[in-house]
Every structure is written in structure tokens, then in C-alpha cells.
Amino acid sequence: MRPADPWAAPGPAVPTVRVDGVDIGRGSRVRLRPARRADILDLALAGREAEVDAVYDDLDGQTHVAVLVHDDPGRELGASGKIGHRFFFTPEEVEPLDRRPGPGRNRPRILVAGIGNMFLADDGFGPEVVAALLREWPAPPGVHVADFGIRGMDLAYRLLDGYDAALLVDAAPRGGAPGTLSVIEPDPPPEDRMVETHAMDPVRVLALARRLGDGHLPRVLVLGCEPLVRMTGEEPDVVVGLSEPVREAVGRAVPLVASVVGALLDGRPPAAAPHPAAEPPTRAAAPGER
Incomplete structure (x- = not known):
């Protein structure tokens, strides 16, 4: 994907990048806004929601945001680093969707x-x-x-x-x-x-x-x-x-x-076993049965 070469080893990872006053990093929700100069694949993703997988600085000092598109059926392949399911954009091409201030703004993975x-x-x-x-x-x-x-x-x-x-x-x-x-x-x-x-x-x-x-x-x-x-x-x-x-x-x-x-x-305690909805259904008693 433009502008990063997906075959090349990424540069040093940086935790976040500030976009429109919001620090985004791994797990942040964003909407994709590719620039007009983008290639056809980038433009096809315009308006789609995505999750930031990583923020990279390349060897030239340029920052790139790697994202996983929410409705991509192969999103899990992107999370494991497979090419074709992990897309790269510049910070100017993503719009933060979670604007809550302060620490903990990003949801757990x-x-x-x-x-x-x-x-x-x-x-x-x-x-x-x-x-x-x-x-x-x-x-x-x-x-x-x-x-x-x-x-x-x-x-x-x-x-x-x-x-x-x-x-x-x-x-x-x-x-x-x-x-x-x-x-x-x-x-x-x-x-x-x-x-x-x-x-x-x-x-x-x-x-x-x-x-x-x-x-x-x-x-x-x-x-x-x-x-x-x-x-x-x-x-x-x-x-x-x-x-x-x-x-x-x-x-x-x-x-x-x-x-x-x-x-x-x-951040709530999950239901412990046995869960109220976890038991197998029981057969209703027939007339005369106890």
C-alpha cells in the first residue's frame, strides 16, 4: 500500500500519533479519508471504519498508520501481518472516532x-x-x-x-x-x-x-x-x-x-461458571409427569 512498502521491515514503532488533537495508537477506531492522490485501492476504502493496528515511523522519518478494516472478512489475517488485509495510511488520511480525552480512551484488545x-x-x-x-x-x-x-x-x-x-x-x-x-x-x-x-x-x-x-x-x-x-x-x-x-x-x-x-x-467481571444461560435446555414435563 502507498506510501509504505509492505514487503519492507517496518521502522521503529511509535506508540501514538496526534490527529486532530487526539492521540491514536493500537486499538484506536478511525474512519479512512484517503487523499485524492491515493491509488484506487485506497480510494475504495474511503469512509470505511478501521482499527489501528500499529503506528510506524519509516526510515525517512515519515509516520504511517497501519489499520485493519472492520468489515474485512480477512481482518484476522491482517492482524497476523498478512499482506492484503493490513492497510497503510498517513495520519492526515484517518479521522479519529473515539475522542474521549485522557488515558484509557482506547478499548482493550x-x-x-x-x-x-x-x-x-x-x-x-x-x-x-x-x-x-x-x-x-x-x-x-x-x-x-x-x-x-x-x-x-x-x-x-x-x-x-x-x-x-x-x-x-x-x-x-x-x-x-x-x-x-x-x-x-x-x-x-x-x-x-x-x-x-x-x-x-x-x-x-x-x-x-x-x-x-x-x-x-x-x-x-x-x-x-x-x-x-x-x-x-x-x-x-x-x-x-x-x-x-x-x-x-x-x-x-x-x-x-x-x-x-x-x-x-x-472492565466488569465476566460471568463465572455456571452461567445462567449456559445450562442445556430441559424438557418440559408431559401431562402426568413429575
Whole structure:
């Protein structure tokens, strides 16, 4: 994108740049106002809302604002540095949308991560919830939703990418009825926890991220679903598709994710397990039943 070369290594990062009397930086909401001299791709983004991903000074001392466009279906690719989904503008080409004065004007950055193996029956709950979120839920500014599948190393590194909090969505047996949803805040993994780069349960991912981040982690919550069908991966056949109670729980998980994320954005304590809307529905008693 003009004027920065996306193939080139960025210059030193600067935290903010002042635009119209407002300091904007990572997480700030802006509206794109490309100059008339802009190329056709820039002009196509005119008027669109975006989130600032970074502010850079290039080697010539010019400041550039890297943004992620809100309604770009590949926005998460831009957040991971992929070309074509991360756009560069000058400070004069962005209009601040959040003009509240003082510290804390920018909202927290939150990661919603689906984890699990879609070939192991109910272990695919996390990816299914992420797919539903991407279809049905317009994520607020500062919130990134992504399916990490079984890529434990990728998720561990992403947890260290400047997020204030993360919500991991996973199948999690806790002894309840199949389809029961719960929101928990796991204890920090012990320092001597063995790191397994290919394991994908939340505790192992957190242990890996903690090791990579020299002990520093964002706040992490887990939205878990009680599975009906549990597989280890040692079975001779794969099973694609969720059991009935877990598939039904996917629909209940979407508003629960929205509720937890809203609480994190507003600085409120998120709902703890069990959540009032998290229990599987019970069948109404037929006449004569008790």
C-alpha cells in the first residue's frame, strides 16, 4: 500500500500519533479519508471504519498508520501481518472516532480463539463456535475472532501479541450434562509445567505461552462445553460432526461470548461458571409427569 512498502521491515514503532488533537495508537477506531492522490485501492476504502493496528515511523522519518478494516472478512489475517488485509495510511488520511480525552480512551484488545480438532467429534466445538461468531456476530472494535484448530504454537504466540485478554472456546469435560457451557478463569500454569508444542488443551497452551513470554500473559478465560462424545485421537476412524447436545450448545455459546467480551471491554467481571444461560435446555414435563 502507498506510501509504505509492505514487503519492507517496518521502522521503529511509535506508540501514538496526534490527529486532530487526539492521540491514536493500537486499538484506536478511525474512519479512512484517503487523499485524492491515493491509488484506487485506497480510494475504495474511503469512509470505511478501521482499527489501528500499529503506528510506524519509516526510515525517512515519515509516520504511517497501519489499520485493519472492520468489515474485512480477512481482518484476522491482517492482524497476523498478512499482506492484503493490513492497510497503510498517513495520519492526515484517518479521522479519529473515539475522542474521549485522557488515558484509557482506547478499548482493550481481546482475542476470541476457537481450539479443537474437527475430526474428533465434540472436540470440534471451538471451531464451530468461531464459525458461528463470524457469521452472526459483528465483533466490536479491538476484538479479534479466529479459529486456531490444533495449532498450539500459533495460539501461544498470538496470546503474546499485545492482547489485554483472551477467551478460549473449547470442549471441556467438567462432569456436567453434555452441552453444559461454563466460563472459567484457569489458574496460571506452574513454572515447571512441561511444554508440549503440539498439544492444544488450554493449560498446555498457557504453559507454552508463559514460557515464550518470559512469564507474561494476558488475562485468559475459557468458555468450555461439556462433550458427549470424547475421543483421544487413537481411534482407527475420524468422526466429523458434533453430537446433538453439543451442536445445540453452539447457538447458546454465541450470546455467551458476546456477554463475556462485553464485560471485558467494559472492565466488569465476566460471568463465572455456571452461567445462567449456559445450562442445556430441559424438557418440559408431559401431562402426568413429575
